[in-house]
Amino acid sequence: MQPLARLVEAALFAADRPLKLDELEQVAPDAGRESLLAAVQELRDHYQADEHGVELVELAEGFQILTRPEYAEALAQARIVNRPRKLSVAALETLAVIAYRQPVGRAEIEEIRGVAVDGVLRLLLERGLIEVVGRGEGIGRPLLYGTTPAFLELLGLSSLDELPKMEELSVVLRPLAEEAGE
Amino acid sequence: MQPLARLVEAALFAADRPLKLDELEQVAPDAGRESLLAAVQELRDHYQADEHGVELVELAEGFQILTRPEYAEALAQARIVNRPRKLSVAALETLAVIAYRQPVGRAEIEEIRGVAVDGVLRLLLERGLIEVVGRGEGIGRPLLYGTTPAFLELLGLSSLDELPKMEELSVVLRPLAEEAGE
């Protein structure tokens, strides 16, 4: 392949979105649109002629390299794309706080974790691991969260009582009199 | 390219992480390990011979397609990619201790580095470079840490065996008795 086609391949591969011609121009500022289009064409032809497992397509969003459609099923079957994912540390921490302190509101979770948790809460709600179990006292009557049966199922627990006891996490931040009295 | 090499290419393209041979076997259940390895080799040779902008590398006990290093500058300049932030010396030192002594607890890391490492450990955990791999003996049953596949990925290592051997290092730990006797 020609140097420009190689650079175009690297750019299309590494980009986190389809690239328009303008964006390719930024990668190779001296090349000019004509030669860039020729390079794109060369790459497309190459994938075609050498019978690659991927192809170069042009959609409204720009140019992109995609796997050929005939492999979609094998990839999905093997969960190459749709593999089970571990929860992020942020999600896991939030889930741990909710599991041990439910029902618990957002403010309290944020206090313990020290960061905003909106995004994580939404994710956990969408994945059915937590649900809204009520509303708290106080201004705005905050939503309170708890874990779902799906959460227990995922952990292979039959009830929340089976969660290992964690005195610290269920007690800390409870009424201060207790702690201060130590 | 041969059909199996095409399928391997599609799988490696579709994944955003290194794929182990096991995972490739799931994509092509009837192929057998030998022919899969041959297909991987064919793909690697093809990228090399046809001078592609990407190459196939062995990484984190698997295989991954990555852009060639010579394009890093152009891609970063054009904001196609963000270069990962460099790890601090503190983080690298902590990783070094964990990599060589895993499973290892916080106290031991602090003893070797001579500083508190809570913050660094948290950062490394959050970035998924280390994980809790068990608990030690003794008071409080301290958490023990080990490195993750993401650690290998970050360094471009195919396995922990690629780390420099202790005896290859220029500084060699001598037994205490020897020094005391001087």
Add this chain to the structure above:
Amino acid sequence: MTGLLQINSDRAFVVELDEFSGPLDLLLTLIREQQIDITDIPIARIADQFLAAIHELGLNQAADYLEMAAYLLRIKIQMLLPRPIDEEEWVDPRAELVRRLLEYEQIREVADWLGRRAELRSERFARGWVPELPELPPPPIMLSLDDLVATAERLAESLPQRVTHRVVPRPLDTEGATRRIREILAVKEEFDWAELFDERPSVSDVISCLIALLELARLEEVELFQSEPYGMVRVRRAAASPVG
């Protein structure tokens, strides 16, 4: 004291104001700068230089550095004690320090190697954009009880539980208070601020409302006024307010 001042005035060594990764790093730098044999450290001199350096670098508040300084001074004193007549019995007080320094040097070498590898790796990029295959449900979640419990314990450990004087009140909820104020303003043009509360509001509720009101006043959404000194604070929808 004189020693310290002396070191400050004639600086035989060059300490860069770069950050050190810890006291061992600083110590090793001092030793290297002066090409000192690590197994025969002139401990009195190094201890003074270490103290001078952490003072100069503003590290004299950091516990790790202070601990090392104390350790060095302890060795310095031990070195001054008369040795037993029988030299065989004598254990060099510096032996442990030497072992730690060598061990640290080793780790440092590995850390540098890791850094170079990471640098090389950062020149190569994996696929940035992986389109979802059409019509796939979201990927299943992997979750283990061990992970959850380890995470919970890690969190619990990091909580300030042993600090008994730290009072952790109910968190303020200015967002909720703002919402409530806007709700009332949507139906009333003006109201007593006491209307914001239940019969027995908590301190944090009152503070939340106060902060919310001040913020809304700043944004010119509301006007606050009193009809007489010490009178009840009234909240009024501002003329240009988008609310309502």
